[in-house]
Amino acid sequence: MEHKPEIDGLRAIAVAAVVIYHAAPGAMPGGFVGVDVFFVLSGYLITALLVREWAANGRIDFTAFYARRARRLLPALVAMLVVVMLLLAGPMGRHESLVDEAATSSLHALAFLANFHFQASTGGYFDAGAEMRPMLHLWSLAVEEQFYLVYPLLLVALLRFAPGAPARRLAMLALGSLLLAEYWVNIQPERAFYQMPARFWELAAGGLVALSPAAAHAGRLSRVALPAGLALVLLACLQTGAWGPFPGKSAMPVVAGTSLALLAIHRGAVSGWVAFLLRSGPMVGLGLVSYSLYLWHWPLLVIVEAAWPEPAGIGLRLLACLAALVLAWASWRFVERPFRRPGIAPARALGAGLAACVLAAVAVAALARIDRLPAEVREISDAARQDLPSILGQCHFDTRDEVRALKPEACHSRPGVPPTYALWGDSHALAWQPYAWWLAEAGDASAAPLTLNSCEPSLGLADAGDDCARFNHLALTWLAEQPLDTLVIAQRWPIGYSELGPAPPLLGERVAALSEALARLRHVRRILVMGPLPDLSQPAPDCIALGWEDSCSRTAPAHRQRVARAWRELDELARRHPNVELVDPTDYFCDERRCPPARHGFALFWDSNHISASASLGFAEAYAADPARYTRRPKDAAPDTESR
Secondary structure (H helix, E strand, O other), X not given: XXXXXXXXXXXXXXXXXXXXXXXXXXXXXXXXXHHHHHHHHHHXXXXXXXXXXXXXXXXXXXXXXXXXXXXXXXXXXXXXXXXHHHHHHOOOOOOHHHHHHHHHHHHHHHOOXXXXXXXXXXXXXXXXXXXXXXXXXXXXXXXHHHHHHHHHHHHHHHHHHOOOOHHHHHHHHHHHHHHHHHHHHHHOHXXXXXXXXXXXXXXXXXXXXXXXXXXXXXXXXXXXXXXXXXXXXXXXXXXHHHOOOOOOHHHHHHHHHHHHHHHHHHOOOOOOHHHHHHOOHHHHHHHHOHHHHHHHHHHHHHHHHHOOOOOOOHHHHHHHHHHHHHHHHHHHHHHHHHHHOOOOOHHHHHXXXXXXXXXXXXXXXXXXXXXXXXXXXXXXXXXXXXXOOOOOOOOOEOOOOOOOOOOOHHHOOXXXXXXXXXXXXXXXXXXXXXXXXXXXXXXXXXXXXEEEOOOOOOOOOOOOOXXXXXXXXXXXXHHHHOOOOEEEEEOOOOHHHOOOOOOOXXXXXXXXXXXXXXXXXXXXXXXXXXXXXXXXXXXXXXXXXXXXHHHHOEEHHHHHHHOHHXXXXXXXXXXXXXXXXXXXXXXXXXXXXXXXXXXOOEEOEOOOXXXXXXXXXXXXXXXXXXXXXXXXXXXXOOOOHHHO
C-alpha cells in the first residue's frame, strides 16, 4: 500500500494519549482511548490490504497475511518481554510478586491470550493493582491478534458471498458487537473491556472506512471530516472517563472521531493545517515508533513505581517515558525494520515467529525461577502470601457475588451447632476471622461468618450499594433472631477519615449508620468493635522480601495521631451502647517506635492493610491473656492533639 504519513500522525496521537494517561492521569483523564484509536487504525489498514489483494488476485494468501503480521508484531514484542524479564529477574529480583506476575503475563502474551489472563486476574477485590502488572498493556495486543485470526476469513466470506454489499453486512456485525459491548459493560465489565467480541465493532469501523469508495476529488464534507474527527478524538481523550462505563456507547466518540479522520485520509482530503500537522516530521517519527513505544512505556513505569517504597514522583515517571522513547527508537531501528524487509518466505517467517515465541517463553520461565532471597526471608515472605483466613472463598462474599442469602451452616466454625458467636463486617472483618473463631472455641461455642468485601456493617448507609444494603439487611435480620452471646464487628476505618484537618463528615455518617444497626442488637450480651489498625505503604510480603520493613511502616506515634478522630467517634458509640466493648489492637501491632510488617516471627499482614491469619490468631491469645490491655474504655479517650 501507498504510505500515508497522516496515518502515522494518527498513531502518534494515539500513543501520546496512552503514555500521558499512564504517566500523569490527571493531565489527560481519557487518554486510555488511544488504544481504541489503534483498534480503528488496525481495522482500516488490514481491510485495505486484504481488499486490494482480493481485487488483484481474486483470493487472499492467508499464509502470507499471517507471516506479515508475525513479522510486524512478534520481533519487538519478544525483545521487550525478554529484556524486561532480565531487568526484573536481575536488579528487581527480590520483588517476587512483580517478577511472578510479569512472567505469567508474558507467557499468556506469547500465547496471544493476555486479555483472558487479565480478565480473570483483575477486578477482584484482592487482585493486584495495575501498578504491579508490568505487562498489563498487552491485553490490547491480544485483542488485535485474535481479531486477525478471524477477520480475514470473515472478510473473504463477505467478499465472496455478498459481493454487492460487504460493507452493509460488516456494519450489521459491528452493530451486534456494539450492542454486546453495551450489554456486557453493565453486567460483566471486565469481559466487555478485555474480550475481542466487545471490541470487534471498533476494528470493524476502520474496515468500513476502507470499504467505502475513495473519491477522485475530495468533497467539502471530506475536507471537514479531518479536523472534526481530530477534535472529537481530543475531546474523548479529555472526557471519556466521565461518560460512564467503558467501552460500549462511551467509546463511540473516539471511534467516530478516528473514523472521520480516516475517511478524510482515505478520500484524499489531506490539505490544510491539520493535515500538515499530522504529516509533520515529529508526528510521523513518533507514529513510526508508536508500536515499540507502546510496548516499552508501561513496563518502565511499573518498574519505576516498584523500585522504591514511596510512590514515584512525576519527574521519575517522565524520565521513564523518555527512556521508553529511546528504547522505542532502538527497537524500531534495530528490531522492527530488519524483520519487516521482504525476502523471507511466508512459511519460513511464520515458523521463525513461532519458534521465537517458544524460545522466549522458555527464557521467561527460566528467568522467573531465579531465586535471590535469603532462606529465612523467603520463609517469612512466602508464608505471608498464604497467611489467609480459612473462610476466604466459599464462606465469604466478594463484590462480584450476587447476594441472595447468607452463607450456609457448613461455613460455621462448628457445623451442626447453633451459633452463639458471629463475625460481621467487610474484608477487614474477614481478616479477624481466626480471632472470632478462637473466642468461640474458648467459649465452647460455634461462630457464623457475615462478611462481604467493601461493605461496612451498618443500617441505612447512604452510599452503600444494592448488594451491600441487601447483605446488611439479611445479616441484621439473622442477628436479631439469634440468641447471641458475642458479636465481633470490624471494618476498615479509612485513614482519610482521620487525617489532620477538618474532620470529614463521612466518618460521622458511618458511625451513625453502625449505631443505628447496634440499636437492634441490644439482646447480644457483648459486641466487640475492633478499632482502627495501622497500614503499610506496600504489601507486607514485598516489604519483607525487599528489606523495606522500616520504609513500609508508619511510626507508632504517627499511627496514633492519624486515628485519634476515629477513636473519639468510637468512644461516643460505646457510651451510647452499654453492650459495646472497644478493642484496640495497637499495642500488639506496634512497638514503641513503629508499626512494622512483621513481629513475633511472622508477618502481621497478608497485603498492605489486611492482617494475616497468624496475627489474628496471635492477637486472640494475647487478648485472652490480658483483655484489659486491649480493651478501650470511653473515659480513656485519647486527647484531641490534632485540634491544638
